[in-house]
Amino acid sequence: MLSVGMESLKLVVCGIIVHIILFISIFDIYFTSPLVHGMPDYRNDLPAPAKRVVLISIDGMRADKFFELDTDGVSKVPFLRNILETKGSWGVCHTQLPTESRPGHVALAAGIYEDVSAVARGWKENPVEFDSVFNRSRQTFAWGSPDILPMFARGATGSHIVTHSYSSEEEDFASEDPSTLDSWVFDRFSQWISNVSQSDSLNRDISRDGTIIFLHLLGMDTTGHSYRPHSDEYRQNMQVVDRGVEAVEKLMDKTFPDGDTAYLVVSDHGMTDWGSHGAGHPHETLVPLLAWGAGVNGPAKAKRGALESHDCERNSWGLTEFRRIDVMQADIASLISTLIGLSIPVNNVGTIPLDYINATEEFLAQSMRANARQLVAQYRRKMALKRDTTWSYRFYPFPGLPDSVVEDRLRRIDSGLTRRLHSQTIEESRQLIQLSIRGLAYFQTYDRLSLSVCVVVSFAGWIALVLGTITKQSIGYSPKSSLQTDKSFSHIVFSLAAAVTSIVLFANGSKLTYYLYYLLPLGLWFQVSREGVIASTVWAFVTQPRNSSTIISCLLGVQLLVGVFFYRELLCFGVVFAAVWPALTTNRSAVNRLLLISWFGVSTCMLVFPLLPVVQRDSNYYLVGLAGALAILLGCIGVSQLRKFNISASSIRLLVSQLVILCLSLAVVLTTAISINRKEGLPLVNQLFSWLLLPTAFILPLFSDTHLIVRLPSLCLSLVSLYLLFTTAHEGLFLVSLVVYMTLWLMLETSLSTSSTLNRLIRIDFSVASTAFGSISTNLDSLRRALFFVFLLLLGFYGTGNIASVNTYDPRSVYCFVTVFSPFTMAFLMVFKMLTPLLFVTLFFHAIHASLSIARSSLVLLVLVISDVMAINFFLMVRDYGSWLDIGMTISHYVIVMCLNIFLYLIFGVVKLLTSVRLNGCQSRKVNGSRKYS
Numbered sequence: 001m002l003s004v005g006m007e008s009l010k011l012v013v014c015g016i017i018v019h020i021i022l023f024i025s026i027f028d029i030y031f032t033s034p035l036v037h038g039m040p041d042y043r044n045d046l047p048a049p050a051k052r053v054v055l056i057s058i059d060g061m062r063a064d065k066f067f068e069l070d071t072d073g074v075s076k077v078p079f080l081r082n083i084l085e086t087k088g089s090w091g092v093c094h095t096q097l098p099t100e101s102r103p104g105h106v107a108l109a110a111g112i113y114e115d116v117s118a119v120a121r122g123w124k125e126n127p128v129e130f131d132s133v134f135n136r137s138r139q140t141f142a143w144g145s146p147d148i149l150p151m152f153a154r155g156a157t158g159s160h161i162v163t164h165s166y167s168s169e170e171e172d173f174a175s176e177d178p179s180t181l182d183s184w185v186f187d188r189f190s191q192w193i194s195n196v197s198q199s200d201s202l203n204r205d206i207s208r209d210g211t212i213i214f215l216h217l218l219g220m221d222t223t224g225h226s227y228r229p230h231s232d233e234y235r236q237n238m239q240v241v242d243r244g245v246e247a248v249e250k251l252m253d254k255t256f257p258d259g260d261t262a263y264l265v266v267s268d269h270g271m272t273d274w275g276s277h278g279a280g281h282p283h284e285t286l287v288p289l290l291a292w293g294a295g296v297n298g299p300a301k302a303k304r305g306a307l308e309s310h311d312c313e314r315n316s317w318g319l320t321e322f323r324r325i326d327v328m329q330a331d332i333a334s335l336i337s338t339l340i341g342l343s344i345p346v347n348n349v350g351t352i353p354l355d356y357i358n359a360t361e362e363f364l365a366q367s368m369r370a371n372a373r374q375l376v377a378q379y380r381r382k383m384a385l386k387r388d389t390t391w392s393y394r395f396y397p398f399p400g401l402p403d404s405v406v407e408d409r410l411r412r413i414d415s416g417l418t419r420r421l422h423s424q425t426i427e428e429s430r431q432l433i434q435l436s437i438r439g440l441a442y443f444q445t446y447d448r449l450s451l452s453v454c455v456v457v458s459f460a461g462w463i464a465l466v467l468g469t470i471t472k473q474s475i476g477y478s479p480k481s482s483l484q485t486d487k488s489f490s491h492i493v494f495s496l497a498a499a500v501t502s503i504v505l506f507a508n509g510s511k512l513t514y515y516l517y518y519l520l521p522l523g524l525w526f527q528v529s530r531e532g533v534i535a536s537t538v539w540a541f542v543t544q545p546r547n548s549s550t551i552i553s554c555l556l557g558v559q560l561l562v563g564v565f566f567y568r569e570l571l572c573f574g575v576v577f578a579a580v581w582p583a584l585t586t587n588r589s590a591v592n593r594l595l596l597i598s599w600f601g602v603s604t605c606m607l608v609f610p611l612l613p614v615v616q617r618d619s620n621y622y623l624v625g626l627a628g629a630l631a632i633l634l635g636c637i638g639v640s641q642l643r644k645f646n647i648s649a650s651s652i653r654l655l656v657s658q659l660v661i662l663c664l665s666l667a668v669v670l671t672t673a674i675s676i677n678r679k680e681g682l683p684l685v686n687q688l689f690s691w692l693l694l695p696t697a698f699i700l701p702l703f704s705d706t707h708l709i710v711r712l713p714s715l716c717l718s719l720v721s722l723y724l725l726f727t728t729a730h731e732g733l734f735l736v737s738l739v740v741y742m743t744l745w746l747m748l749e750t751s752l753s754t755s756s757t758l759n760r761l762i763r764i765d766f767s768v769a770s771t772a773f774g775s776i777s778t779n780l781d782s783l784r785r786a787l788f789f790v791f792l793l794l795l796g797f798y799g800t801g802n803i804a805s806v807n808t809y810d811p812r813s814v815y816c817f818v819t820v821f822s823p824f825t826m827a828f829l830m831v832f833k834m835l836t837p838l839l840f841v842t843l844f845f846h847a848i849h850a851s852l853s854i855a856r857s858s859l860v861l862l863v864l865v866i867s868d869v870m871a872i873n874f875f876l877m878v879r880d881y882g883s884w885l886d887i888g889m890t891i892s893h894y895v896i897v898m899c900l901n902i903f904l905y906l907i908f909g910v911v912k913l914l915t916s917v918r919l920n921g922c923q924s925r926k927v928n929g930s931r932k933y934s
Contacts, residue, residue: 049295144216627732
């Protein structure tokens with residue numbers, strides 16, 4: 001028995017390691033840094049059309065909101081609209097994932113699409129060194145957010161980048177007027193330009209070419225988060241920006257009357273209708289671009305009769321007469337470099353948008369040549385690095401751009417310039433640029449296929465190992481000697497394979513993580529072959545007619561759960577099946593009729609939540625109040641019922657105190673909402689209470705007795721009190737319904753296994769009822785419970801309105817704790833909110849283990865197998881082509897399932913502590929032959 005328990009422990013520990021490795025693999029396969037170093041810089045040596053650029057980034061500005069007209073036909077930004085129609089060129093800038101401020105501004109200034117992991121490694125700092133137009137400029141003066149400006153100043157060569165930022169405390173989502181952030185930028189710029197005009201030496205320095213003035217306007221983003229893009233506050237902030245840009249132009253033209261200033265208005269990302277960003281919805285990826293001034297073409301008439309994909313948008317914006325010129329976000333850096341004669345950033349992957357530039361054909365051709373040579377140098381460097389770390393017989397160069405083709409195309413470009421065939425030179429350069437970008441993508445994904453195969457084989461090996469072990473120990477099956485794999489032979493074969501793989505990786509200079517990815521499948525399948533579990537135990541169990549049909553049904557159920565990630569309404573099918581399940585069991589007569597009716601009724605209520613809107617919902621604190629009142633009512637009923645079971649006065653006092661905390665939580669969340677709606681900010685008392693309750697909610701139940709009838713209600717009251725602080729609409733009602741649903745599930749499972757449900761639940765002590773790593777005893781009922789548990793986890797995740805995408809998390813959920821922008825603190829709180837329903841599901845799942853005396857590890861391993869089958873599905877669906885929405889969804893699905901697997905280990909451990917650990921609180925003793933708690 002002890003050896004079996006240790007085997008379970010080893011499997012769980014191994015599972016943690018395996019899933020962490022498989023999780024981080026997605027970053028090496030899809031999110032490796034695109035940066036390489038050691039390339040020369042290239043620039044157009046002809047005189048530039050402008051001396052300075054004013055770059056204005058309106059953070060969180062959507063293209064449609066910027067260009068559309070009001071119902072009365074008036075623009076929200078009249079000055080900028082007039083510029084568009086009379087002086088400038090315009091279009092839509094297409095961003096890439098993730099649509100966040102840091103990667104958006106890196107793309108604008110450096111011309112690169114930063115990998116996702118860089119965002120997590122440092123929001124304000126430079127986690128990796130990258131070149132930018134600010135670094136290439138003669139001097140840069142910047143005003144704006146402390147979250148954006150420092151990453152360009154730190155790591156730059158020299159001290160020519162001067163930044164001015166307000167304090168991070170001013171980035172308050174609950175502030176009375178977030179547009180004051182933009183007003184601060186305009187005011188400080190006005191003060192600076194006034195000093196410039198009064199200082200001849202400063203004016204002379206700035207008048208030289210190669211100067212960038214950068215204004216980062218965060219107010220729009222903050223207003224959108226707080227009030228939504230359709231609000232009056234958002235419109236008013238747009239007007240503040242419009243007036244501010246008008247003042248900037250007047251001050252610049254007055255201070256520098258040489259007419260050599262170019263202006264660019266753009267955004268880092270857009271925003272959804274519900275005030276979030278981060279994913280790939282068109283509202284997030286489409287942002288405005290407006291350019292005018294020195295070196296910029298004026299408005300061009302749209303070609304008559306030419307059908308374009310965005311004609312409908314131009315019609316709704318009233319811009320059918322004007323030509324729309326769309327660009328990629330990375331193109332902006334090369335545009336700025338070309339306008340003021342800078343070297344193009346060495347890691348730039350953008351193409352100069354020539355349609356925006358007003359210059360001679362010779363200048364445009366020379367600029368495109370510099371752009372092409374810069375990308376060719378980057379391509380050659382990346383190819384050389386890959387060749388140096390790959391054995392020659394395994395290296396496959398990009399077939400579309402061999403060295404001979406590169407040299408030939410460069411000669412044709414130089415020849416075209418010499419012969420003054422500028423149009424031909426531009427076209428040749430453009431083709432070479434496209435081939436170079438494709439070549440960069442080829443080497444960026446060079447190892448993707450082999451790594452993906454290793455990941456899939458590792459998943460299969462892990463699933464085979466777990467299923468074989470569970471099946472072998474569950475049915476007591478001993479493999480026949482004729483089917484046993486010779487262990488010595490297996491050891492030799494796999495050791496030799498591991499040695500060869502390690503030598504190849506070492507010779508290639510591979511990263512340490514590559515050793516993990518390539519050796520992991522070998523280790524897992526070696527263990528499978530050593531145990532001899534595939535052909536003998538699993539096959540013997542699966543081929544039994546009674547089992548095969550059930551297993552096929554479970555596999556279909558797993559595929560249904562995969563579909564839930566795309567169509568959350570499919571959860572209704574699971575709820576319906578769960579509602580009728582007790583009536584289909586063979587011992588249904590043992591279940592109390594009232595319990596069956598209650599189960600069916602609550603299941604009907606749970607059907608509502610998957611059909612509610614996932615996003616685009618407004619706050620509804622009437623529903624929050626209703627949820628709190630319902631929780632208080634159920635808590636009072638529960639405490640009154642516990643008095644019938646000889647619960648001591650001290651235990652009742654503890655539960656009553658938790659009811660009081662629940663009432664206070666309801667008052668705090670409602671008064672916070674009222675205060676913020678009045679634009680009075682977050683009350684300090686409410687904030688202190690919220691942060692104090694965060695640890696207290698987990699500590700207070702530890703003073704209660706560990707018997708299920710006391711500890712479970714205590715945990716429910718504490719966690720509901722805490723969760724209530726995060727609610728803004730129907731989430732509270734969902735959680736209360738989920739707790740009732742889980743309670744009935746616990747009673748049903750207990751009723752189906754024993755005739756005296758209540759007496760059994762009363763006797764259960766969490767500290768002694770079950771062991772974490774006991775003998776694995778698994779049957780088809782265990783498989784059904786594991787599948788139902790995974791279904792309930794997804795119901796807990798989706799029932800609160802998530803759609804498996806980062807842009808669905810509403811910052812208003814954390815307003816009881818923090819309103820000042822703090823990305824990691826807010827992210828922690830939002831993740832906690834997301835995990836709380838999962839914690840409740842796991843808590844009751846653990847209670848079922850205790851009531852049925854089932855080893856927890858057996859069902860945990862079954863749950864992980866089900867989750868891993870889902871993970872393989874999502875891994876094979878991951879792609880980096882197509883629409884940004886599709887790309888973002890496929891990646892987020894895999895990441896969410898893998899996080900779920902890893903968090904399950906953590907959650908199960910937390911649940912074990914919360915139920916079995918007891919501080920110096922209530923003690924149990926016998927009173928008149930019955931158990932009494934004191």
